[in-house]
Amino acid sequence: MTETLGKTDTLVREIAGTTHAPPPPTRRRRRAVAEEPGKPWMIHVPLVLYLLFTLIPFYWMLVFAVRPAGSTQLVPWPISFEHFDTVWNDIGFGVFFYNSVVMGLGVLVFVTVLSVMGGYALARFKFRGQRVFLLAMLCSQFIPGAMMLIPLFVIFKGLGLLNSITGLVIAEVAFQLPLSLILMAGFIRNISVELEEAAMVDGCSRLRAFFAVVLPQLKPALVAVGSFAFIGAWNNFLFALMFATRQDKFTLPVGLSYTLGEFNTDFGALAAGGVVAAVPVVLVFAVVQRFLVQGLSAGAVKG
Numbered sequence: 001m002t003e004t005l006g007k008t009d010t011l012v013r014e015i016a017g018t019t020h021a022p023p024p025p026t027r028r029r030r031r032a033v034a035e036e037p038g039k040p041w042m043i044h045v046p047l048v049l050y051l052l053f054t055l056i057p058f059y060w061m062l063v064f065a066v067r068p069a070g071s072t073q074l075v076p077w078p079i080s081f082e083h084f085d086t087v088w089n090d091i092g093f094g095v096f097f098y099n100s101v102v103m104g105l106g107v108l109v110f111v112t113v114l115s116v117m118g119g120y121a122l123a124r125f126k127f128r129g130q131r132v133f134l135l136a137m138l139c140s141q142f143i144p145g146a147m148m149l150i151p152l153f154v155i156f157k158g159l160g161l162l163n164s165i166t167g168l169v170i171a172e173v174a175f176q177l178p179l180s181l182i183l184m185a186g187f188i189r190n191i192s193v194e195l196e197e198a199a200m201v202d203g204c205s206r207l208r209a210f211f212a213v214v215l216p217q218l219k220p221a222l223v224a225v226g227s228f229a230f231i232g233a234w235n236n237f238l239f240a241l242m243f244a245t246r247q248d249k250f251t252l253p254v255g256l257s258y259t260l261g262e263f264n265t266d267f268g269a270l271a272a273g274g275v276v277a278a279v280p281v282v283l284v285f286a287v288v289q290r291f292l293v294q295g296l297s298a299g300a301v302k303g
Contacts, residue, residue, distance in 0.1 A: 061275060097276065104233045123185045168233075191217050195213045236253065253277070
């Protein structure tokens with residue numbers, strides 16, 4: 001059997017014009033193959049550098065937050081929570097945290113519900129002015145939030161909504177709703193109309209078909225839109241700074257700005273406040289990041 005295979009190999013080489021076996025790859029050739037584009041190290045090295053560039057500021061913030069006052073250690077030990085006690089009890093971050101949570105949850109609920117209702121209307125119905133409406137929604141994304149301050153301030157002053165969480169929720173919903181509406185409409189277009197029609201043929205009303213067929217498939221989009229609404233409201237500084245002048249109505253970003261003194265700054269308290277403000281956002285991303293990718297990719301296909 002081995003002899004037969006050897007004869008066959010010799011015959012093939014003779015037909016190909018050579019009677020010698022191909023030489024093994026040299027070390028230079030192996031190195032060239034290893035350095036071809038697309039190798040793992042060409043992806044991993046930039047990713048590691050980017051990860052370090054991203055995490056080092058968080059590490060410094062954590063170090064300043066947990067090391068004792070006056071310490072200059074790069075690795076904090078013993079760990080101290082005195083700065084957290086200062087920002088939470090003395091500066092009032094407990095009230096700021098409560099205001100941010102209430103504002104974020106309010107924006108999450110209103111943006112999610114309104115974007116589902118509006119997105120369904122845009123995806124399933126044809127009406128006059130639909131393209132103009134969508135174009136207006138898209139163009140509103142090019143308007144900076146600062147340009148909305150004066151009109152909203154005048155309106156809120158007339159309605160008595162200044163220094164209230166309700167006013168902050170309304171302003172943030174008005175700012176975030178257009179993009180959420182477009183994303184939700186794109187996601188609903190990906191859901192088969194035939195499924196709704198089949199449910200209505202079986203006796204369901206359009207509303208019942210929506211709750212039974214469409215809404216369960218909207219889970220990734222609901223999580224994506226709701227998460228972005230909450231995080232956007234949580235991090236918003238401009239509206240909270242302009243529409244809330246009383247300290248008991250401050251949110252966390254505004255509270256952080258007030259830890260900066262004109263001539264002196266308590267960096268430990270500032271870092272502890274940053275940790276308090278960052279932890280909820282990190283937890284939200286860690287829990288819902290899988291749904292965020294699904295929701296954004298689905299909404300971008302036909303958006």
